[in-house]
Amino acid sequence: MxxxxxxxxxxxxxxxxxxxxxxxxxxxxxxxxxxxxxxxxxxxxxxxxxxxxxxxxxxxxxxxxxxxxxxxxxxxxxxxxxxxxxxxxxxxxxxxxxxxxxxxxxxxxxxxxxxxxxxxxxxxxxxxxxxxxxxxxxxxxxxxxxxxxxxxxxxxxxxxxxxxxxxxxxxxxxxxxxxxxxxxxxxAGVAQTWTPDAFADTTVAELKEKIGNDKVILGLSGGVDSTVAAVLLHKAIGKHLHCIFVNNGLLR
The missing domain is CATH 3.40.50.880 (Class I glutamine amidotransferase (GATase) domain)
Known part of the structure; x- marks a missing residue:
């Protein structure tokens, strides 16, 4: 970028x-x-x-x-x-x-x-x-x-x-x-071309290329970071993503 x-x-x-x-x-x-x-x-x-x-x-x-x-x-x-x-x-x-x-x-x-x-x-x-x-x-x-x-x-x-x-x-x-x-x-001449949607599309494409047909195990805490990661990964590799919810005792 x-x-x-x-x-x-x-x-x-x-x-x-x-x-x-x-x-x-x-x-x-x-x-x-x-x-x-x-x-x-x-x-x-x-x-x-x-x-x-x-x-x-x-x-x-x-x-x-x-x-x-x-x-x-x-x-x-x-x-x-x-x-x-x-x-x-x-x-x-x-x-x-x-x-x-x-x-x-x-x-x-x-x-x-x-x-x-x-x-x-x-x-x-x-x-x-x-x-x-x-x-x-x-x-x-x-x-x-x-x-x-x-x-x-x-x-x-x-x-x-x-x-x-x-x-x-x-x-x-x-x-x-x-x-x-x-x-x-x-x-600085920075172009105003970035949007969250464009970032998500680029990230999904990069994940598809890196992961290919491999499977991914992802720990979910319920927080923003892991949830966003899960959504992007699911868009990229679908059923090849396996999420494990981790109850860390700090949930609301």
């Missing part, structure tokens, strides 16, 4: 929500741990760095190798992701005087910036961080601010690498979907 988006997960509670928002744009995405970047990145048109409950100033910081991504793929750092890009490229990230959590409004947006196309000053965003960016890297430019957060959004000059201190994936950020569309569609 050539129009794919890679989400690198740093442990954020919102990572799955980022994926959901991307898929709502009819764009397929995959979530991978930050330290398990695929060697073959040819199918990915853009990369999103998630938030994290940790600090880039910690001794044991999550430190992925982005050398195969930066400058080659459009990158969007969200919250921790933005702090990471700033901190390890010559910027300064420090502890906030008070934890910044809640609604804020964009008081400044750089005029003519495609990243903020169709988003106006006064747009509401959602903040959730204990650290803040105090100084940007020298080769970057400020794109947006709130009353309390000067560097709410920025980009690196000469490349499509962006950082935002707020969370576009939560519904409190009123123009979050528009922002993601600006980045993924207008900047």
């Amino acid at each position: 050539l129009n794919n988006v890679l989400i690198l997960d740093f442990g954020s509670q919102y990572t799955q929500l980022i994926a959901r928002r991307v898929r709502e744009l009819n764009i397929f995405c995959e979530i991978k741990p930050y330290n398990k970047i695929p060697e073959d990145l040819s199918s990915y048109k853009a990369v999103i760095l998630s938030g994290s409950p940790f600090s880039v100033r910690a001794d044991a910081v999550s430190h992925p190798d982005l050398s195969s991504i930066r400058g080659y793929k459009p990158v969007l750092g969200v919250c921790y992701g933005a702090q990471y890009l700033a901190h390890f490229n010559g910027g300064n990230v420090a502890s906030s005087n008070t934890r910044e959590y809640g609604r804020a409004k964009l008081s400044f947006i750089k005029k003519g910036e495609p990243f903020f196309n169709d988003i106006k000053e006064g747009s509401q965003v959602w903040m959730s961080h204990a650290d803040t960016i105090n100084e940007l890297p020298k080769n970057s430019v400020l794109l947006a601010s709130t009353h309390d957060v000067k560097y709410a959004a920025y980009k690196f000059e000469g490349e499509d690498t962006y950082g935002i201190q707020f969370h576009p994936e939560v519904y409190h950020t009123t123009d979050g979907k528009q922002l993601l569309e600006n980045f993924l569609v207008n900047i």
Whole structure:
């Protein structure tokens, strides 16, 4: 799948929500741990760095190798992701005087910036961080601010690498979907061709090819994952699928 988006997960509670928002744009995405970047990145048109409950100033910081991504793929750092890009490229990230959590409004947006196309000053965003960016890297430019957060959004000059201190994936950020569309569609050029039905059809075809005439035994817990797997397998191989229900004691 050539129009794919890679989400690198740093442990954020919102990572799955980022994926959901991307898929709502009819764009397929995959979530991978930050330290398990695929060697073959040819199918990915853009990369999103998630938030994290940790600090880039910690001794044991999550430190992925982005050398195969930066400058080659459009990158969007969200919250921790933005702090990471700033901190390890010559910027300064420090502890906030008070934890910044809640609604804020964009008081400044750089005029003519495609990243903020169709988003106006006064747009509401959602903040959730204990650290803040105090100084940007020298080769970057400020794109947006709130009353309390000067560097709410920025980009690196000469490349499509962006950082935002707020969370576009939560519904409190009123123009979050528009922002993601600006980045993924207008900047990264990702085609909006993915649908759940198309994904199911592709998966069924792949299962048919891999399994052939073999038989499959599948444990069913009653949860979403195993149930969806069972439905797709049954569409692919029919009576060659044998399901075993496992009562794990946690059913409702």
